Amino acid sequence: MRIAYKAFAPDLSCTSGGNHYQYQIGVWNEEPEANCAKNGFHCAENPLDCLSYYPDWDHAVYYMVLVDGDIDEDAYDSRISCTRLKLVKQLDKMEFVIHGLNYIQKYPFLPENKLVRRNRGSTERGFVIVRGRSPKAMGGQIGAILGFAKEEKSSRRIVEIGLQVVDGNNILPDTLYNINGKRCSEKGRKK
Secondary structure, three states, X not given: OEEEEEEEOOOOEEXXXXXXXXXXXXXXEEOOOOEOOOEOEEEEOOHHHHHHOOOOHHHOEEXXXXXXXXXXXOOOOOEEEEEEEEEEEEOOHHHHHHHHHHHHHHOOOXXXXXXXXXXXXXXXOOEEEEEEEEEEEEOOOOOOEEEEEEEOOOOXXXXXXXXXXXXXXXXXXXXXXXXXXXXEOOOOOEO
């Protein structure tokens, strides 16, 4: 049994390969076969990869799931297919970013999801994750989530992760911050 992440339509349905499936909460949803290219329940070990399949946060829901049974992997991002899948917990945006940061920290040498920004970034979909030796981020609106993954100087290993939320008081919109919540100038120097 493994932990993974899955996105759904708001009614917990999903369409894959022309097949429509209505998922149930609290039970094992089961399929007879699992093949990433054509059948089974598809999910991803990296939560950020779910946004490749359901990119509109406002028209989808995101869950942490348990996967079991026959499991197939195909090296296309972190997606997997399985014959048994159980919905564990719906993730809000902050929890989703935290799980994404934890995945990056746990697997720092795997290829990055295309949503992860190098060294500097600004929010898309209400959040941003920035990775680098001195990551900096800004959010355009109140409630935007800034995720940081700081690398050690000599490798891609993650030595610190951080999270800031644009609240209008301590973290201001359209202002660049570092992992510790300190304002940075546009050139990256602390103010």
